[in-house]
Amino acid sequence: MHEMSIAMAVVCQVEEAALTHDAVGVEAVTLRVGELAGVVPEALRFSFGLACEGTVLAGAELLTEHVRGRARCTSCAAEWATGMPPRLCCEQCGDSRTELLSGRELQIATVRWATGSRRALALEEL
Ligand SMILES: [Zn+2]
Numbered sequence: 747m748h749e750m751s752i753a754m755a756v757v758c759q760v761e762e763a764a765l766t767h768d769a770v771g772v773e774a775v776t777l778r779v780g781e782l783a784g785v786v787p788e789a790l791r792f793s794f795g796l797a798c799e800g801t802v803l804a805g806a807e808l809l810t811e812h813v814r815g816r817a818r819c820t821s822c823a824a825e826w827a828t829g830m831p832p833r834l835c836c837e838q839c840g841d842s843r844t845e846l847l848s849g850r851e852l853q854i855a856t857v858r859w860a861t862g863s864r865r866a867l868a869l870e871e872l
Pocket residue numbers: 819820821822823824836837838839840841
């Protein structure tokens with residue numbers, strides 16, 4: 747399952763970052779997902795929930811930022827939204843030598859670390 751391997755890669759990257767941030771938990775992870783990345787958001791959210799179990803990310807929410815596919819014609823420089831399935835021929839001149847400007851993104855945009863440390867919680871409990 748494509749989404750499961752993506753979710754595991756995301757969890758792995760955030761776990762590494764958590765170590766350097768000395769984080770006690772993660773509230774949310776925002777992923778930038780391109781329209782043409784071939785990812786099913788619901789499947790990704792489900793896989794992410796499973797991949798988070800037993801890690802510092804347990805209970806974290808997965809948010810996605812949708813990035814529209816855009817292409818540019820290398821002949822006449824026209825730009826257009828590709829849509830899905832993508833239209834990759836120029837609408838102006840019909841040329842198929844086009845350049846994809848965006849839409850293949852699949853990256854971590856932001857991580858919201860859980861606030862408060864274990865130490866603060868322990869003091870309150872006393
Ligand atoms: Zn063109």
